[in-house]
Amino acid sequence: MKLHYAMKANPMPALVCHMAGLVDGIDVASAGELKVALDAGADPREISFAGPGKQLAELRQAVAAGILINVESFREVAELARISHETGCPARVAVRVNPDFELKSSGMKMGGGAKQFGVDAEQVPELLAEIGRSGMAFEGFHLFAGSQNLKPEAIVEAQGKSYELALRLAQSAPSPVRFLNLGGGFGIPYFPGEQPLDLAPIGANLAIIVERAARELPEAELVIELGRYLVGEAGLYVTRILDRKTSRGQTFLVTDGGLHHHLSASGNFGQVIRKNYPVAIGNRMTGDRREAVSVVGPLCTPLDLLADRMESS
Ligand SMILES: Cc1ncc(COP(=O)(O)O)c(C=O)c1O
The missing domain is CATH 3.20.20.10 (Alanine racemase)
Structure with missing residues (x-):
């Protein structure tokens, strides 16, 4: 075999x-x-x-x-x-x-x-x-x-x-x-x-x-x-945060990568219910200040979403 x-x-x-x-x-x-x-x-x-x-x-x-x-x-x-x-x-x-x-x-x-x-x-x-x-x-x-x-x-x-x-x-x-x-x-x-x-x-x-x-x-x-x-x-998908903004109480981290690199992490690759993949902010792995943020890509579509109101430090 x-x-x-x-x-x-x-x-x-x-x-x-x-x-x-x-x-x-x-x-x-x-x-x-x-x-x-x-x-x-x-x-x-x-x-x-x-x-x-x-x-x-x-x-x-x-x-x-x-x-x-x-x-x-x-x-x-x-x-x-x-x-x-x-x-x-x-x-x-x-x-x-x-x-x-x-x-x-x-x-x-x-x-x-x-x-x-x-x-x-x-x-x-x-x-x-x-x-x-x-x-x-x-x-x-x-x-x-x-x-x-x-x-x-x-x-x-x-x-x-x-x-x-x-x-x-x-x-x-x-x-x-x-x-x-x-x-x-x-x-x-x-x-x-x-x-x-x-x-x-x-x-x-x-x-x-x-x-x-x-x-x-x-x-x-x-x-x-x-x-x-x-x-x-064995693999990690790494992307850089370009911007941080708030909209009506919700925090968005905008990255230079997204669904055009990693379609499945965006939830658009056959998932019936969208779930967040494990996402971490590489230079904020420690510390106890935590907040819920959404991580989004640069594409002009709401589908370009890597983490939806996920808690990070
Ligand atoms: C022809 C073919 N071989 C192998 C694979 C790898 O699949 P998996 O990651 O499920 O082992 C795929 C996945 O779509 C495929 O289409």
């Missing part, structure tokens, strides 16, 4: 360099990320590229670099077939599948139902036939059911169902599955009261899947690709 780092969680080059030495591979979401991953020394054979809006130039770069492309549409397959033909370099492809189930209790559902990610499981056999005709190198499947899940039983269920689905789809594949990516979704606590994810049941279930795969998909390498779980708690 291999561990990949989904570098969208933190694409800072020094961090990607550090992570590249610790994990088996890197998942990228753009040509920009691909460049950072290659510069970090990641092995191109262990770089995968997922995302629903891959541009032609990005597909060309991905083929030239020899990385694995998780195809998400018939258009991508057609473009890649053309690029493979023109360059004489067969694209390495896996099919990102939009499964016929959802990851329960995840902060962000990214599979099941109608989604822009991947290709619906029902359409995959047709896409596989297309890949077979094109002469590209088919390598396997990628499934990503959802993100930010703190319930191990839900992750266990999704990984089990993902494996079953891949096994079923493998029957229509043009060549043996060499790569099966079961996605990420391991959550981290963001807010008071949230408990860290219990990895033990997930590990036990993955061990069973690995054992089954050795028999049922003997050429397949199993992969999980984690983002926030690997680096989220």
